[in-house]
Amino acid sequence: MDQDEPVFFDRRPASSGAVSYGERMIIRDTTRVRIEAIPYFIPHKNSAAELSMKLIRTDKVDGEPCEMTLNANDLKVFKRHIAQALAVSEQEDDGQYLVFRADQLDTQTSASDDAVRAIGGALDSRRFASRVARHVDPVTLANAFSATVRIGELRSAVTELQENLREGRAREDIYQSWCERHSWAFGNAYVARDDQRFIGIGDHVDLLMESTASGLRDIYELKRPDKAVILYDDTHKNWYWSTHTAQAIGQCHRYLDTLHRAAQHGLPDRPEITAYHPRAVVVIGRSHEWEKSKLHALHGLNSRMHGITVMTYDQLLAQCTALLDQISSDEAAQETTEGLSA
Template sequence: MTRIEGRLGKILKKKPTVVTRAVFWKIPHNTEKEDIHLKLGRYKKPKDFHGEEEPESLHPKSELTLDQEEFRSLIDFLQENYEPFRQGVKAFIPLDRPFDSENAKQIRALFSLPNKRALIKFVLDNEVIPQELAAGLRQARRARAVLEFESMLNQNHREDVWQQWFQSNSWVLGSQFVRILDERHIDTQHISDFLMEAYDGFLDVVEIKRPEGGLTFWSSTLDHGNYVPSTDLTKAITQASRYIYEIEREANSIKFLQRVGGVKTVKPRCILVFGRSNNWNAQQAEAYRIINTSFHNLTVLTYDHVLARARCISGIDA
């Protein structure tokens, strides 16, 4: 039987038929190791003077013994949490352990509040996030998005998956765009991937085609020794040009202006994201340059061009 050296008890609460006790005891060891246990229990009072106390409940048992490690953890928990909790703080971040994984839950809870406008105002007004940290977070988020983009290029995703990625990372399309508009419908028959507000305040359009699915950029045969667009690319260019035309037709429509949030239309331009260029030769790169310069309101980018731009903006290739 374990030898006990020293015992200290206290009645925490006494009722007519039940008593709650806390008892310390020390278990001696041949080493200098300290081993103090704590027993907490709620017991039935004996009916006669010579009777013994029994746990109030056996299932579950209303008695618990904490060993040295558990007892010390309980002390730490009470010291760190009791006073803030008593004052009404249900969740807080201890500054002596700011990077514990548990603290991430509290930070996520704050930034998950539904009223984003009020949250942004609170963060800005109180300088919660220093400019250096905000810039670092933005670069880290962009670098993570680039890695996700590279991974997606090796998978066979549907076009709507790519739309979602571009929706979340519109910065890769260039600094000429301020924001993606909520509206995608040009009219009842033409639905773009993205209607954009450019930095000059006017409306532009972005159209993307998935990089997989057998779509080819170049025709399988040369024309007089020159690389020419494939039928797939020609169809995509025709569709993008049609969108530009239909947007211009809607330029004076009050209903269209309302649907796009008041963003005016003057000589709209389009970015078409189509195909891959990671295995092009020098002649194909030159042909691409020639084709692109022949358009005055349309720019064709491959997914690899977008990737190169994203790596540069995010600082990965800096």
């Protein structure tokens, strides 16, 4: 059966009412043997139903059936082993393989976990580990693993942001969490994010970012991606900030004043967090369907503000993608250079 072919699955209760089951699935049916699988679904009060599978092999010559039941954990392990064996079967030569999809790190959010599991499983083999130790420079190996896993993590993060935007997820806390985990998205101008959000009585910022050049802090304020950023005035023929953006800009003005006063010599309880004439960035709305004239209008409105910049989530995504491409290109160039010098 083709993997894209639609499947009709009839799940119905057993006569006992204790479990449900599906139709018998024919795995093999020849003149000598018939192998079938029957899925069973065991309900649980506080979790999803547990899948078990009964395998039945019937010898058509003597008519003797042989049955075996695999529980949910058995099936997961079996599925993983089958996937690994099928992947290796596609290779022409015998050998030792790390089985994971390194070519799809940009589309699989769990790819880094797969890579770590595969590498860990391989290194658990004493023969494989001793061969690596004899023939590979440990520093080179460590650098290669570190770079590959790091690029995989960045690709996974970009994919997560893309999916959130594509699926229309609009809650601020989704993007707050994403930005807290991936502060690198704001570029090389910043070292890292602070865990501090309280800057004054009643004032909690979304993100405090440490400048790479000065060590001083700037503010990032995150708003919903489904809100309008700028609007067009047909009467006066000009673009202007939407209500939601204008409110965010006003909010940032207050935050900037508070942070400048409170952290000029370090926050009272966090003296290492300092700010002097800080800047703020508002992230709001989408721009993936904008025409160039509207993008130019946003640039013009930003250029006439002092200390505050407004950007869209699509611009943030483009910034992340560009940074990822640069890191990947640098890594590829380094591999080429090392290959030529070897």
